[in-house]
Amino acid sequence: MRIALAEDEALFRQGLGSLLRASGHEIVVSAADAEQLLAEVVDARPDLVITDIRMPPTHTSEGLTAAIRIRRLMPDVAVVLLSHHVDAQGTVELLTAGGHRIGYLLKQRVLDFEMFAGVLERVQAGESVIDPEVVASALTARRERRAVDSLTPRRLDVLTLMAQGYSNARIARELVVTEAAVARNIALIFETLGLPQDPDIHRRVLAVIEYLNR
Structure with missing residues (x-):
């Protein structure tokens, strides 16, 4: 897959990018913030966008907002959101955005890279995958x-x-x-x-x- 990766933590971005390249994927965008992601993603035309929800400058929902804008501009692009913690607002807005080819995972899932890579494949193929912990939290709430x-x-x-x-x-x-x-x-x-x-x-x-x- 051609992947656009947005993550403000440089070591995490570089490490994940290396793992994805080793798995045969091409990183066409490697962005440190949502603004850079939005500036480069249209020309890059990736198959999949991976972005952290919290990005500079406020570290609140810049990544989420960028993902929603990307889906509006390019409805067929798959999107996987990452977060350190269960983000209730992110869950609501992501599901409200609707559509298919959407993923939302906690960052800790990347540690099991085989599982994580499988989720990317499923989302790119048309599925929507929400982290079980996020679903459980939403149902409890x-x-x-x-x-x-x-x-x-x-x-x-x-x-x-x-x-x-x-x-x-x-x-x-x-x-x-x-x-x-x-x-x-x-x-x-x-x-x-x-x-x-x-x-x-x-x-x-x-x-x-x-x-x-x-």
Whole structure:
């Protein structure tokens, strides 16, 4: 396969690139950040993109955002995302992007390179492969967040308007309350749904998804 590899940790990128070349693959892009990946991937026309979710400059979701943009530009390109930790937001956005030929693995899986290489082949062939640990975490989180049914009527009203994409200011106007009151209710919604403040979790998105999946 012709592979585009994006990883800001130089040793990891070089090591993985060497293993892939030794397995007969061609590395057509070796990028240290998402910006470089996006700049080179269209001309390189790879069969598969491997990218870390967290990339410079903020080390949050640059790699994920780049992967989604690449799939929109080149829908037939296979994409495998890597992450050091289970990333709930990444799971939601990846699955929302939909389609086929998508993989999401924890970086530790690369240690079993034979398994990892097999996943790359499966994804490039048309399958979608999500790390079992990520799936288990998502299912556990979903069960825990059934608490949406215990929200008070007012908080359910707020969540309903959130699901319509309204800002706090618009919700306040709709319910004829202050923005401060809306913010308090949203904080209590997050608490009820078991969504602690975490840079890896987009709590507003997950709260809305739980509401829509009631």
